[in-house]
Amino acid sequence: TQLLEQSPQFLSIQEGENLTVYCNSSSVFSSLQWYRQEPGEGPVLLVTVVTGGEVKKLKRLTFQFGDARKDSSLHITAAQPGDTGLYLCAGDPRKNSGGSNYKLTFGKGTLLTVNP
């Protein structure tokens, strides 16, 4: 079983602060996705990273995939109350998009609260 460990489990900060959350595994993933889930809703995809060392930016959010494709980080600059939610990472172990053994594995998430 390929596990994704997310840290911290809970994070409560003030509006305007910066933060970084982590997603780590001992296994290699061919791609990794980040989702945000708000209370009472399903997860919503934020980004997919596929290349080791890749960095993607989405407004104030910066996503990085580790060189060895075993870990990823999400950095939020100047957090806002609207960033509050559960941030989930999910890894795909397949070697190519058409491969078998599909088993998208989710971490348990980081619950972020941004206080005004």
Place this chain on the structure above:
Amino acid sequence: DAGVIQSPRHEVTEMGQEVTLRCKPISGHDYLFWYRQTMMRGLELLIYFNNNVPIDDSGMPEDRFSAKMPNASFSTLKIQPSEPRDSAVYFCASSLSLQGFGTEAFFGQGTRLTVV
């Protein structure tokens, strides 16, 4: 499009009763996924379908769980008999292709199941 539609949103049932969860995927999506989310185990993939055919049900916890997809616009997840440990939020998701490698899965709002 209205997105992935799940019903009911909430279900409370007594132990031993049959429970049926319903899902309408986004029109044109070839893949449909059923997930279960708990605090302890996070988001787990139970089963997924491609073009209405079950591809991998290895995530289904036991024989009490069954899923069907009689046509491209409808799927059910049935638990019979239900047990208190089945209490969780069950999500349905659909996508144009397998998740990962840039493809996006769209999640419904989930069904919160409580078995007493």
